[in-house]
Amino acid sequence: MSQVRRVLILGGGISGLLAAWHLRRRGHEVEVWEAAAAVGGWAQTLAWPGPQGEPGWLERGPQGLRVAREGALARLLGELDLKPLPAAPRGPRWLGRDGRRHPSPATFTGLLRAPGLSLGGKLRLLAEPLIPAGTDPGETLHAFFARRLGEGFARAWLPALVGGLLAAPPERLGLDAVPHLRHLEAQGGLLLGGLRLGPERTRLLPGGTGALAKALATRLGEVRAGSPARALEALPTGRWRVHGAAIASEADAVVLALPSRQAAALLAPITPQAATWLEELPSLDLRVWHSRHAPVPGWERGFGLLIHPPEGQGLLGAVAFAADDPRGVPGLLQVRTYLGGAYPVAPELEAWPSVFAALRRWLPELPEAIQVREETCPAAFPLLEPGHGGRVARLPAALPPSLHWVGAARFGPGIPELAESLEAWAASIRP
Ligand SMILES: Cc1cc2nc3c(=O)[nH]c(=O)nc-3n(C[C@H](O)[C@H](O)[C@H](O)COP(=O)(O)OP(=O)(O)OC[C@H]3O[C@@H](n4cnc5c(N)ncnc54)[C@H](O)[C@@H]3O)c2cc1C
Structure with missing residues (x-):
């Protein structure tokens, strides 16, 4: 890192907090603005007392975290000294x-027992390890699973698995919606890749998923909750001034860690093309x-x-x-x-x-x-449709060099993907 830069991060969801965490580890001075009264965005554990007022909680977003044996999320939890509870049956x-x-x-034995698949369809499942990796970057989730597990599976069972987990039909989603599938395929397929990469276990943090955002915010210190960013101003010095409801702050660089609509609203006066592209990303x-x-x-x-x-x-x-x-x-x-x-x-x-x-x-x-x-x-x-990766890849080039956009629409839908991508992103940019 050549020079300490002051970076203002807008959005105190997991993306913004992770961006701040990794930039600070690389020596930059960071400050996070979060519009809501608490940090975490969707990844918050909210109090929901029981019928007699007993303590109780609900998860606004993820009920647990998929933690691979190795990887950015496992590393992050270690750095934050957050120990997931032992995986229970x-x-x-x-x-x-x-x-x-x-x-x-969703398991291989479950697959073989699943009704609705003909004997031929079940035998086709067994051929999965022999199927070569795909080459079409615009492949839909339906096409991916039809290729690997057969059309019978893709029609009979895939819509429920994908609809229940990603809330959209497999024909409308591209592989960017489940980046892990590409890793599995690169390792020999769903079965062999799963065996090689090891299982991703869903783990629970003491204090719930919201404990991750709270731990990041506590360790970062410079986090202002209740501070919505209202406007961005490019200064003649090349720096940025961000205007809030009652405050303004200057920085060398700004990171928009916001859902695409909110990022578009701030960018519209500065770079209308990037704002239009962001507006067009469906959610x-x-x-x-x-x-x-x-x-x-x-x-x-x-x-x-x-x-x-x-x-x-x-x-x-x-x-x-x-x-x-x-x-x-x-x-x-x-x-x-x-x-x-x-x-x-x-x-x-x-x-x-x-x-x-x-x-x-x-x-x-x-x-x-x-x-x-x-x-x-x-x-x-x-909604990570086929071709989504290409559509977001053109955005960084459309932004001034000291203005960045990060978040689930850029890096993938879940917290493990955000952890992986934001670690790599912070290493790749000079804010
Ligand atoms: C019901 C549900 C279930 C989920 N289940 C899973 C799961 O099982 N596994 C998984 O990995 N992921 C899951 N997710 C997805 C995961 O929660 C998100 O990918 C992740 O939390 C997105 O984080 P983010 O920081 O990119 O966005 P957000 O959480 O949307 O954070 C953006 C933040 O920006 C703030 N903001 C907006 N405008 C401004 C402004 N003008 N100024 C300042 N701040 C602003 C918002 O208040 C918000 O806090 C689930 C999500 C939901 C909703």
Whole structure:
């Protein structure tokens, strides 16, 4: 690093905090502005007291973190001295299709047992390790899985797996939506690559996922919550002045760690072309219901349910905490139910009673809720369509050299991808 630069980072979600963390480690002086009263963006653990006022929490975004054996996220957790809780066994995982639930085909044995696939379709799955790596950079997730696992799997089961996890149909998503698939393929395929790279375990942080943002903010120190950036001003000296509601601050460089719409609004007067490109990046709205119920025998380790999209009518799936999850209220089953994304939600699924009735179709054992709370997630996910990587790759060149844009729409939809990419990004730029 040649020279200490003062960098102002706008947005105190995981992307902004990680950008600040890595730039500061490279010797720069950083300050983060976050519009909301708390840092973390989607990755926040919110207090949700139990029916008697007992302590309890819900996750606004990720319920847990996928941590690979090695990699940027594992390194980061080590640096922050955040120790994930030991990975506990998980409860049943199901896929809802043809009006009932089946064991999830997200594992190889589950795949072989999955109904709806002909014998030929099942034998085709076994050929997966023999399939060569693809060469089409614009391949959709549907085309990728049809190539590797056969058209039967791609039609019968993939829509529910992808819809439940990424809230969009596999035909509308490119491989940028799951960058890990490229790594697996480079290592010999889904099966061999999985064996070589080791499993990615979903781990829980003491204090919930929000503990990551809190730890970063505490260690960074220079984080102003409740400070929305309102305008950017290019100074004749080549520096930047950022205007907030009541404050202004100058810096050598500015990092926009914002969802694409908010970044576009700030950039419009400075570089209209980049602002237009950002405006054009689509994103998905999600509706999430959190509910608490009396416990159900057999679901002590929680559960996961993904629903075949045409049958869900916008209801994508549900996931439950394990009974001993420190975020839940002891003695109650805590469920999170998702709707929407790229799928239209049937008008009758507007309110909790009808959402619950629809859930019971798949989970007849689920008792009436004792508590419910709805959290809407506008523009929760970027929609990473085929060709998305190329569209965002032209953005850095359209920005002045000391203005940067980072975030999920640039680097990938999840926290592991953000951790990996922002570490590499900070090493590659001179802010
Ligand atoms: C329901 C849900 C489930 C998810 N599940 C998973 C999962 O299982 N695994 C996974 O890895 N990821 C998951 N994600 C995605 C993950 O949460 C996001 O990828 C990640 O949190 C995005 O972080 P970010 O910093 O890029 O954006 P954000 O979290 O959107 O942060 C942007 C920040 O910028 C702030 N801001 C906006 N405008 C301004 C302004 N003008 N000035 C200053 N600040 C501003 C916002 O307040 C916000 O805090 C999930 C997300 C949701 C919503």
